[in-house]
Structure formats: structure tokens, C-alpha cells
Amino acid sequence: MNDAVKMTRLHQWHVQQGANMARFGQYDMPLWYRAGAKNEHLAVITASGLFDTSHMSSIMVRGADARRLLQRCFSKDLHRCIGRQQEPLMAGRSVYGVFLAEKGDVIDDAIVFQIDDAAYLVVVNAGMGPEISAHLRSHSNSGGADISDLTDALGKLDLQGPASAKILGRVLADPASVLTELPYFSFTGHFDPASPLSDSVKLVDGTPILLSRTGYTGEFGFEIFVEPEQFTQVWERILAAGQDHGLLPCGLAARDSLRAGAVLPLSHQDIGPWPFIRNPWEFALPYTVDRSGFTKQFVGADALLSQKDSPYTYPFAGSDLRKVTAQDPASVFYSSGDAIGTVLTCATDMAIGRSDGNIFSIASPDKPAGFQPRGLCCGFVIVDRPLQPGTTVRLKDNRRSIEVEIVTDIRPARTARMALAQFLT
Amino acid sequence: MKEIHELDLPDDVRYAEDHEWVRSEGSKLVVGISDYAQDQLGDIVFVELPEVGAKLSKGEAFGTVESVKAVSELYMPVGGTIAAINGKLEESPELVNNQPYGQGWMVEVQPGDPKEIDALMTQQAYLEMLKGL
Numbered sequence: 001m002n003d004a005v006k007m008t009r010l011h012q013w014h015v016q017q018g019a020n021m022a023r024f025g026q027y028d029m030p031l032w033y034r035a036g037a038k039n040e041h042l043a044v045i046t047a048s049g050l051f052d053t054s055h056m057s058s059i060m061v062r063g064a065d066a067r068r069l070l071q072r073c074f075s076k077d078l079h080r081c082i083g084r085q086q087e088p089l090m091a092g093r094s095v096y097g098v099f100l101a102e103k104g105d106v107i108d109d110a111i112v113f114q115i116d117d118a119a120y121l122v123v124v125n126a127g128m129g130p131e132i133s134a135h136l137r138s139h140s141n142s143g144g145a146d147i148s149d150l151t152d153a154l155g156k157l158d159l160q161g162p163a164s165a166k167i168l169g170r171v172l173a174d175p176a177s178v179l180t181e182l183p184y185f186s187f188t189g190h191f192d193p194a195s196p197l198s199d200s201v202k203l204v205d206g207t208p209i210l211l212s213r214t215g216y217t218g219e220f221g222f223e224i225f226v227e228p229e230q231f232t233q234v235w236e237r238i239l240a241a242g243q244d245h246g247l248l249p250c251g252l253a254a255r256d257s258l259r260a261g262a263v264l265p266l267s268h269q270d271i272g273p274w275p276f277i278r279n280p281w282e283f284a285l286p287y288t289v290d291r292s293g294f295t296k297q298f299v300g301a302d303a304l305l306s307q308k309d310s311p312y313t314y315p316f317a318g319s320d321l322r323k324v325t326a327q328d329p330a331s332v333f334y335s336s337g338d339a340i341g342t343v344l345t346c347a348t349d350m351a352i353g354r355s356d357g358n359i360f361s362i363a364s365p366d367k368p369a370g371f372q373p374r375g376l377c378c379g380f381v382i383v384d385r386p387l388q389p390g391t392t393v394r395l396k397d398n399r400r401s402i403e404v405e406i407v408t409d410i411r412p413a414r415t416a417r418m419a420l421a422q423f424l425t
Numbered sequence: 426m427k428e429i430h431e432l433d434l435p436d437d438v439r440y441a442e443d444h445e446w447v448r449s450e451g452s453k454l455v456v457g458i459s460d461y462a463q464d465q466l467g468d469i470v471f472v473e474l475p476e477v478g479a480k481l482s483k484g485e486a487f488g489t490v491e492s493v494k495a496v497s498e499l500y501m502p503v504g505g506t507i508a509a510i511n512g513k514l515e516e517s518p519e520l521v522n523n524q525p526y527g528q529g530w531m532v533e534v535q536p537g538d539p540k541e542i543d544a545l546m547t548q549q550a551y552l553e554m555l556k557g558l
Contacts, residue, residue: 018426018427019426020426020464020465020467021426031467031494032467032468032493036467036468036493036522037467037468037492037493037494038468038470038493039468041493253467253493253494257493321470321471321491322471322491322496323491323496324496325495325496347493348470348493350470350493374470375470399486399489399496399498400489400496
């Protein structure tokens with residue numbers, strides 16, 4: 001892999017704004033801006049935050065064989081994945097899943113957007129464009145799929161938080177036609193002005209965007225794809241429109257703490273070179289109703305079904321904000337004193353706290369009077385045995401030892417799945 | 426991130442390589458972390474300090490400072506006995522970000538060897554070290 005540091009189109013802007021920069025993958029990215037990671041995290045819960053995510057890779061898969069190829073390589077069953085009725089993936093909808101190796105290990109996670117009958121946009125993690133493209137090519141025997149890696153050739157920004165729809169309404173040419181029914185994991189428009197789909201979503205200056213009701217924060221909001229030449233002006237336009245809504249530019253630190261609290265995995269950290277099973281994200285697998293098998297055959301499926309002694313991954317929440325350092329590494333101890341595993345992620349969700357043992361968020365409608373949380377440490381552990389929710393385990397790194405609780409969910413009152421209309425009033 | 430010229434580096438304190446500062450106040454020494462350190466750490470959300478009366482040698486860890494990004498050790502820039510700790514940091518750890526040389530001080534030390542402070546960096550020497558980072 002090339003070791004040179006890459007930059008997004010906004011790099012200079014980040015530096016000029018006084019962002020604390022750090023290397024993430026191959027990219028020099030903002031960790032936080034002048035407001036600080038805590039304020040940025042809270043802005044996404046209470047107002048809105050804007051993230052430069054154009055370090056992420058996108059791959060366009062086109063052609064008669066495109067769907068068959070993704071059905072073969074991607075973990076979701078594209079014939080049965082939308083809504084409670086398990087309808088097929090259709091144009092304007094997207095799904096989350098993983099790409100597995102034959103032995104069931106995770107190569108990367110992704111969202112697949114169906115653009116039309118023969119075009120799919122596959123959004124993977126930073127730096128993963130070449131590897132996933134090669135993986136897809138290796139399974140495209142007929143040559144009926146054209147796979148183009150759009151790494152560094154597509155701008156992407158995430159507008160996340162309850163004020164996002166109102167802010168977006170100010171920059172859209174025709175907000176009334178766009179901000180209607182746009183359910184979670186659906187999208188509209190196209191970033192390529194040559195596509196007829198690009199007519200459906202344009203900004204006031206005519207810039208076409210692909211607007212998606214997705215994100216990586218657990219909160220209501222959008223991912224916006226735009227041609228790279230337009231990226232900086234779209235970023236600045238949205239920031240200006242959001243100024244009096246409390247919109248803050250947000251860095252990777254807030255992105256990480258928000259996603260941890262929302263129980264979303266970080267690829268290559270919480271999921272990675274071990275079988276994708278016995279984790280909180282098995283909804284990305286196409287289990288039959290009785291969970292005896294999968295509804296389709298795909299790369300890695302046989303290995304997963306024959307797994308017998310894979311480790312278990314669980315979310316946890318601490319009793320206060322103190323973290324351990326997962327990179328130390330940090331170990332997990334059972335009440336008996338046995339070392340049973342390691343910590344994958346440990347972050348602090350600054351919007352939550354405990355009251356009488358229960359976790360509340362600053363956004364919880366039922367939060368106790370005067371609730372002013374200082375944050376809770378949370379994340380994921382991987383252990384050698386099944387643990388019931390409510391089990392207390394001890395996490396230990398080189399400097400401290402903390403007690404945490406195995407949980408099924410972390411930050412309450414998240415807004416990602418709520419209807420768009422609720423955010424326009 | 427603050428540019429070097431934006432950093433507040435007062436000249437009435439001495440600096441350690443681990444970015445603690447020390448100020449002489451009567452027979453005691455007051456210790457905190459520099460503006461550079463707090464800027465690098467980001468929002469400080471928790472500060473763990475030692476017990477008053479603890480005897481610690483130069484270079485020994487006396488506590489931790491926890492930001493949203495990381496948990497970092499605090500090292501004694503001089504050896505001595507902890508004479509006082511800044512109790513305000515328990516409720517208001519952000520004082521370390523806002524006033525690193527004032528309300529954000531961390532511990533007061535009764536030094537074992539009052540001359541040990543002389544071995545620490547002056548403002549100018551610390552600035553030179555930061556330029557080299």
C-alpha cells in the first residue's frame with residue numbers, strides 16, 4: 001500500500017479552521033475543530049453537525065451482471081432486504097452489509113445503493129476502494145459488470161442531527177419536492193449531471209447531489225454525494241445555511257463517539273479478520289426466519305454456518321466516563337477473575353449518563369429533572385463465552401481497571417429512524 | 426490545532442519534556458500542563474490526581490488526564506510530596522483547557538530538592554523544543 005498521506009479537497013479548509021488533524025487510514029483528517037469534540041458530539045444530538053467524509057471510497061458497479069455479482073459477494077440478500085415485508089432492493093433504496101472472504105472474515109462493511117436496474121453505488125471505508133473492486137472483479141466471471149473505483153473522485157459530506165432537514169431545506173432548489181417521504185436508507189438524485197436522475201435534487205445554484213437518508217451517528221440526517229469540483233462550495237453553503245441552527249463542522253473524534261453510542265461498528269476494529277458472527281450486527285446476514293441457514297448463497301456463507309467456536313462481540317456501557325485504552329491493549333475479565341477477551345472500541349459518549357443505574361441521553365424525553373450528564377464510556381468487547389445483558393465485566397489496560405455492563409443498546413432516544421416530517425415542524 | 430505563535434507560554438514557569446509546567450510559589454511548586462498539551466489532548470473530561478501526602482520521585486506518574494481522544498499519564502517534573510491538589514478539576518476538568526496556567530493547575534508539591542526546578546526548560550527552551558516536534 002502506498003504510504004503517502006492523502007488529503008480530501010477540504011484539507012486546507014480544515015487546517016485554516018484550526019482543526020486538530022491526524023492520520024486516519026491514508027488520509028490527514030480533522031479530529032475536531034475549535035469548538036472541541038464534546039461540543040461537536042452534542043451538536044449532532046441537539047442541532048446538527050457536518051462531517052467531511054470524502055475519504056471514504058465509493059465504487060460504481062454497472063451492467064447486466066451487477067446485481068448477480070453483488071448478490072454473490074455482499075452479505076445482504078438483495079431479493080429480500082427492504083422493510084418488514086423483506087422486499088427486494090429497488091432503485092432509490094440502500095442496504096448495509098459486509099463483504100466477506102471465503103473463510104467468513106470481514107474484508108469491509110458497506111452500504112449498497114441501487115441507482116437503477118443496472119447500476120449500484122457501493123460505499124466502503126477509506127482506502128478500501130481498490131481492494132473491494134479487486135474482490136468484486138475476482139467474482140465477476142462473465143465480465144458482465146463494469147466496476148469503477150471512484151476513490152478520491154467523489155465528494156461526500158454527512159449532515160447529521162435533528163436540524164439537518166431544516167438546514168438542507170435552505171440550500172435545495174425545490175425543498176418541498178425533495179423533503180417529503182425519504183425513509184431511513186432511501187435516497188434520491190444523482191451527483192452526475194449527465195444522469196437523468198440528477199434533475200430530481202439540485203441545490204439553489206443548480207448543483208446536482210445524491211441525497212441519502214443514512215449516516216454513521218445514529219441520529220437523523222443525510223449523506224450527500226457530490227462531484228468533487230463542487231465539494232467545497234457545497235460544504236460552505238450548507239455550513240452558512242446552518243449557522244443559526246447551531247450547525248458545527250465535526251471531526252472524526254465526534255464521529256467515533258457518536259457511532260460507538262449508536263452501537264455501529266468501525267470496520268477493521270470492531271469487525272475484521274475473524275468470522276462475522278455472534279456480534280450485534282448479524283442483521284447484516286440473510287438468515288432464514290428459523291435461523292437454520294441463509295436465504296441465499298454468498299461468499300463466506302458456508303464458513304459462517306459451520307462456525308462452532310467463534311468469539312462473541314458485545315456492546316458495553318460503563319458507570320462513568322472513564323475509558324480504557326483499547327490499543328494498549330485492554331483485556332476483559334469475568335467476575336471469576338478469568339481473562340475472557342479484549343476491548344475492541346472504548347469511547348466516551350458525551351451525551352449520556354446514568355440515573356439510578358439507567359442510561360439517559362440529553363435527548364431522552366423521560367430524562368430526570370436537572371439531568372446533566374458528563375458522559376459514559378462505551379464500546380465493544382470480544383470474549384470467549386456468551387454473556388447475558390446486565391453482566392458486569394472488568395476492563396483493564398496498562399493504567400486502570402473499570403467495571404462495565406454488557407448491554408444490548410447504549411445511547412437512548414436516537415433519531416436516525418424517525419420520520420423526516422417530524423424534523424420539519 | 427494552535428499554531429506555535431498562538432500558544433500561551435508564560436515565562437514565569439519552567440517546562441518539562443512531557444509538557445508539564447512548574448511555578449515556584451514560596452517554598453512550594455505548583456504543577457500543571459502546558460497550553461500545547463491541552464490543545465493536543467482536546468476536551469479534557471476527567472483528571473485523576475494523587476492523594477495529598479503522596480511521595481513521588483521525578484518522572485513518576487502522579488495522575489492521568491483524560492480527553493475525548495485519549496487517557497494520558499501525568500509525570501512529576503520534580504520529586505517531592507504532594508502538598509495539595511486542585512479539587513475544582515473533579516467537577517470542572519475543562520479548566521485545564523481554559524486556564525492551563527491558572528485555575529487549571531493540578532498539584533502543589535513540597536519539593537525534595539528545591540533546586541530541581543532549575544534543570545527544567547525555560548520558556549525559550551520549551552518553545553525551541555516544540556518547534557522541533
